[in-house]
Amino acid sequence: MTHPVLRLENIVKTFPGVRALDGVSFSVLPGEVHALMGENGAGKSTLMKVLGGIYQPDSGNILMGEDKAVMSGPLDAKSKGIVFIHQELSLAEELSVAENIYLGELPRKSLGRVDWAKLSEQTNAILEKLNVGFDAKTRVGDLSIANQQMVEIARALTVNAKAVIFDEPTASLTDAEKVVLFDVISDLKNEGVGIIYISHRMEEIFKITDRITVLRDGQYQGTVNTAETDEEAVTQLMIGRKLDLTRNASHHELGDVALEVRGLSCGKLYQDVSFELRRGEVLGFYGLVGAGRTEIAETLFGLRDPSAGQILLDGEEVRIHSPADAIAKGISLVPEDRKGQGLVLEMNCRDNMTLPQVDDLKAGPFVAEGAEVAIFDQYRDQLDIRTPGWKQKAGNLSGGNQQKIVIGKWLSMHPNVLIVDEPTRGIDVGSKSEIHKLLRKLAAQGYAVIVISSEMPEVLHVSDRIIAMYSGRIMRTFTSDEVNEDNLIQAISGLGSNEAA
Amino acid sequence: MAALSKAQIGPILAKQGILIAFAVFMIAFTIASPKFLSVDNVFSVVRSSAILGVMALGVTFVVISGNLDLSVGSMMSFSTIVVLDLHDKIGPFLAIPAMFAMTLALGAIIGFLVGYLRLNSLIVTLGMLSAIHGLTLTYSGGQNMDIADKEGTWFSVFGQGTALGIPVPILIFAALAAFLGLVLGKTAFGRKIYAVGGNDTAATFSGVRRARTVFNCYLISAACVATAGLIQASRSLGSQNTVGQGLELEVLAAVILGGASLLGGSGTIFKTVIGVLILGFIQNGLLLLGLQFYVQFVVTWVIIILAVWLDIAAKRGKLWSPIA
Incomplete structure (x- = not known):
């Protein structure tokens, strides 16, 4: 030996x-x-x-x-x-x-x-x-x-x-x-x-x-x-338990169109992107890195100005100039880079979670800290965030728990459109399946959800429809019935048919 | 008192390091010089620290937002000269708001450059240090500024007056510290400053308007500088063009001594007040010990470096570490 x-x-x-x-x-x-x-x-x-x-x-x-x-x-x-x-x-x-x-x-x-x-x-x-x-x-x-x-x-x-x-x-x-x-x-x-x-x-x-x-x-x-x-x-x-990997197909009725995008372009990053997103629906965006998925999310969140096209929320055209603007209009983004974009690591968990709405939680001239703790407690329980308490610095938590803080931050805003970019990057299997379930549950509750992911099992698992992107263009939009691993791979490699806009 | 285990001492030191250091200084100086802790001496230290302290309150906002303000010294000279000059021209009632407006305008320029144009604050405020100095000299024609009738003006109340037996500068410092402490620690605006200083990208992604937040921090800093200029002018009723020269570094030292990180995102008003007091008591203590005024510059800085090192060491749990 x-x-x-x-x-x-x-x-x-x-x-x-x-x-x-x-x-x-x-x-x-x-x-x-x-x-x-x-x-x-x-x-x-x-x-x-x-x-x-x-x-x-x-x-x-x-x-x-x-x-x-x-x-x-x-x-x-x-x-x-x-x-x-x-x-x-x-x-x-x-x-x-x-x-x-x-x-x-x-x-x-x-x-x-x-x-x-x-x-x-x-x-x-x-x-x-x-x-x-x-x-x-x-x-x-x-x-x-x-x-x-x-x-x-x-x-x-x-x-x-x-x-x-x-x-x-x-x-x-x-x-x-x-x-x-x-x-x-x-x-x-x-x-x-x-x-x-x-x-x-x-x-x-x-x-x-x-x-x-x-x-x-x-x-x-x-x-x-x-x-x-x-x-x-x-x-x-x-x-320590069995994992449920079966697909949670949605059978609930879809609601109105929450978000419509018409012919949206942003320079060389992506061109002529059009789609609709209904309440109660999870729309998956799949494609290689650089296909323009994250850039579309950033445009919807006011971080990039589109060079052409329209964005309609509940049927009305809107212009979104900043994240503050997007948040006010009910768009939330769980960003791709948790530590760089999602959290202030030196700040405690509660303050991170309530940051987007800190202006609205008022007790006289001050922040209503009691209301903040209540929000934190609610989402800690709902999302099963494991931390000794809200005073813990966000940087001290594990990746999965950090991601849950970011998700909790945006859920507590009750957004009309929730965009989640790489929801489970660097997160363990257990938390992953919890987050997938959560995304499905949110759709069932009537949220309109966009999920951007580089992991094929993930998009296949959580989406009602999947938009396949290649080199800044939408190649094809799949319903959950027609999609499979083969045609999805073909589409994101630029081999599938280019869907007429 | 229950005995503390070694494991418990570390976190306490880390949290209260600066307070403990303060206590040690005070005890050491009191033993060395009996006069040190007398009521008169304490009042005199706090009063002479008030101008520096008021400025440090504003700079605390800027530092927590992740920026620097090196222009406060020359901006204070500007405020002092302007208010003294206008005092005789338009009377103190109008001179004070006019001086505040002009100082705030300077703060707004810095806030615009650093906040909205995202220029590096070190470069901008270093440039402003020099530019404002030039502005002050141009304004005064290089002459010292004096109030004509020093006996007959109520203007001296801010620097020389007392209320309830307490010098007015101390009252101003205390009231402003309490007010700004609440603004920073308890309001949404304060929270956003910590967020921007801690991670401005994440703050932006959470809908915080970074530019506006930074801009407001510089406005607060300018307002504090104007207040300090008012106290200075009122105390002396006459001034040189260079009255605030070098104060920017002392102010920064007090803020850092209080434990605010130059990287932004941490620090409190309370800690800054402690930092200001430590600095004041050190300088006073050295004077009482009979050290030459010039030696103070050196000793003060050695003590500051030591304090900062001990603070970091307490956080790391050891005196030296290859990683942060």
């Missing part, structure tokens, strides 16, 4: 009021891809921070090979051969690929001058191994996200990595880019490196991993061989 490259034994880590890790054990064999799964808040991030030396465990051991190891900090962890490929990239955009890879360890000549020739040579050797289409001198800011990730991986390869941790590496990659990434992972594997793979995406987990370890509420739930299990079993381990 081979020795694990890395073993964690009975790790316990507590924070005031929370037992984040409760005796977690976990080991990675050389040449193994080991998936670490769990809902947001299950303890994955905390465990990885313990491994990376950012947190010190209250008790428990980390073993590298047969020796006990103490990670005193991120640099120490790296020097011991533990390398992280983060979800959020940390590269200096203005520097070259080579400089980024060897940042802090640039090869030197006499008088401290950088040995550029040697630097390029070393870098290109690594890049060749990764089989990428750029070279050492390329400016990192000019690379795509996928290639920037390759730079991070290249950086990992410069140290003698024993264990490499991938944290949601495919979050912003296209399918073709994923193939390249998986090749690289498989190469690392063949070299005997142990790999920890953190992802919410089941297809990937089953495609590339050897074993799966599941955490729930900071507790170890078990480790299974990937070949001997299936999605349902893993999901059940993660959420």
Whole structure:
């Protein structure tokens, strides 16, 4: 039997009021891809921070090979051969690929001058191994996200990595880019490196991993061989119950047209977009990144001025010049980038939730804080937001709970049109299905909902109709009866018939 | 008193760090100089801090909104000179509102540039520092400004008067602090300032009008500067063109000492008042200890840096950390 490259034994880590890790054990064999799964808040991030030396465990051991190891900090962890490929990239955009890879360890000549020739040579050797289409001198800011990730991986390869941790590496990659990434992972594997793979995406987990370890509420739930299990079993381990994946088709009557868009264009971003949205309906927008979906949402929310076309709310033409304007007219947007656009992370949960209506919640000249707490409590219960209380900073919550705060913020506005851009990006399976159910429930309650998503199962699951976009144009509008994975893919690749407007 | 465990001390330090530092300063100075905590001395410190304090209240709004205001010092000189000049020309009744209107106009210019045109506040207010200084000199022709009849004007009440035994500048400072504390802490406008300073994109996505919010912060700052100029003019009844020079940094120091983040999104009026008092008591304490006036500049800044460092260290839980 081979020795694990890395073993964690009975790790316990507590924070005031929370037992984040409760005796977690976990080991990675050389040449193994080991998936670490769990809902947001299950303890994955905390465990990885313990491994990376950012947190010190209250008790428990980390073993590298047969020796006990103490990670005193991120640099120490790296020097011991533990390398992280983060979800959020940390590269200096203005520097070259080579400089980024060897940042802090640039090869030197006499008088401290950088040995550029040697630097390029070393870098290109690594890049060749990764089989990428750029070279050492390329400016990192000019690379795509996928290639920037390759730079991070290249950086990992410069140290003698024993264990490499991938944290949601495919979050912003296209399918073709994923193939390249998986090749690289498989190469690392063949070299005997142990790999920890953190992802919410089941297809990937089953495609590339050897074993799966599941955490729930900071507790170890078990480790299974990937070949001997299936999605349902893993999901059940993660959420402690069975998941309902059947489609909640709507059979309720649709109401009036809440929103109509006629021939809307915005420069080169999208052209001649027309559609109707009825109360009680979920309209899905599906397409590749750059197809113009988010830009349409931004136009409806007053963030972009259209170059042509009309927007009608309840049959009356409106012009929307700012988000404040859109909100006043009953349009709400749950934005794509939760942390950047959705939340003020330093602000507490309650204040985040009531921000759009803070002008209306008045007690004399002041904000009616009691009414705010009541709103927070209502949506905390309705959406099952897990937080110690409203005073908690939004930044301290897990991704799923953060998203629920943003959704609660807009539900509390009782919008006429609710636009949700990437409702479940970076959110675990359990919360995902809750959010899907919620979207269906909102439609049943008579809300007019637009869902923009890059995940096909998601749009198929929640939408009554689906608009397929390709390169700024609507290719086809599907009803839920006619749509299937094949014709949807064709439409968003520009292969389907172009629907006459 | 129940013994505190080590785990409990950390969060308390983090939350109340600045208050604890204040208490330590006060105790240390009191031991070193018995005069330090006498009623007379405390009054004199608070009164001499009032002008700085009133300005710091306004700058707190600007800093929380995620911007800077380096123009307050030269704007205060402007207000002082203008109100003194107009006092003899149109009488104090009209001079005061006229001076406020002119100062607010300057604040509106900054607010427009930083809020609506989204220019960098450091550049804009640094430029205004210099531009307003030039404006003041042009206005006064480079001459000192004096009120002709210093004995016969009721105008001196703002700087020299007392009510209920308390100096008027202290009353103005206290009343303004209470009022602005409520505005910032309890109103929708205040909430929006924190949102804009914390994450202006998310605030915009929540329907907050960022430009208007920032604009209003600069108006409040200008109103505070005008009030400070009024106190200054009333106290001395005559002034040089450079009376407010360098105050912008002291004001900023007080605000930061109070714990407002230069990145925006955090800070309170109460904390700024504490910051102002700490700064005032430090300078006074050093004077009582017999240190030369010039040495004060150095020591004050060393103490500020120390306080800020301890504050951050308490939040991190350690004295030094490679990450924020």
